[in-house]
Amino acid sequence: MNQSPTTESSHFRLHPLADGVFAAIATNGGSAICNAGIVFMTDLLFVGFHPYLADGDPAQLLKALRAVSRLNANDIVPGHGPVGTSGDLALMIDYVEKCLETARTLVEAGHASEAELDQLRVPDKYAHWQLPRFYRTNIRFMCNLLRPASG
Numbered sequence: 001m002n003q004s005p006t007t008e009s010s011h012f013r014l015h016p017l018a019d020g021v022f023a024a025i026a027t028n029g030g031s032a033i034c035n036a037g038i039v040f041m042t043d044l045l046f047v048g049f050h051p052y053l054a055d056g057d058p059a060q061l062l063k064a065l066r067a068v069s070r071l072n073a074n075d076i077v078p079g080h081g082p083v084g085t086s087g088d089l090a091l092m093i094d095y096v097e098k099c100l101e102t103a104r105t106l107v108e109a110g111h112a113s114e115a116e117l118d119q120l121r122v123p124d125k126y127a128h129w130q131l132p133r134f135y136r137t138n139i140r141f142m143c144n145l146l147r148p149a150s151g
Contacts, residue, residue, distance in 0.1 A: 037074040044068070047081030047088045050126065050134035051095070054141035058096055065093045095126060099135075103142035112143040 043051075044064055053061070068076075069089050076084045102120075106112040122135045 037072075038077065039068055039071060039073040039075070040077045041068065041079060043079035045076060045078040045084070045089060045092055047076075047078045047084040047092075048129055049080045050122075050129050050131045050138070051080075051092070052131075052134050053096065053099065053138040054134075058100055058142060058145075062093060062096050065089060065096070069093070098123065099138050100142055103139050103146055106139070107143050107146045112147065114140075117143065 044061070045051075045068075069086060073086065076086070076089055078084055078088070081088075103112070106116070117136055117140050120136050120139055122129075122132050126132075126135065
């Protein structure tokens, strides 16, 4: 592993703490620590739960998740849910990307009204996750981020 800090964005940095031990610090309060193939992700990762994304920056979260995925950890301890694997990390990346894609599609098609958002169904891939109410909340938040500013 590279022992020099890797800056991913102005909101996220990987800092080497010791041989093979890294801290990933996000300025919005999220953090992860990697030691001997184990990553402690705090609220950057949820396993088996819909994350609450409506008070953060989805693009920065994706950068953070991708940076941690490059650590090739064997075990990943999430902020919520059971200990996961790199597959769970990849699934969280996919979830955030799909939420952004769904929001973008809705906004571009003019179908992001409250009534239309209330009709959204959780995709089958994530239907078994706990806290399904967060799916619509996340899409609504992302639609608001993506809507052109009215002036």
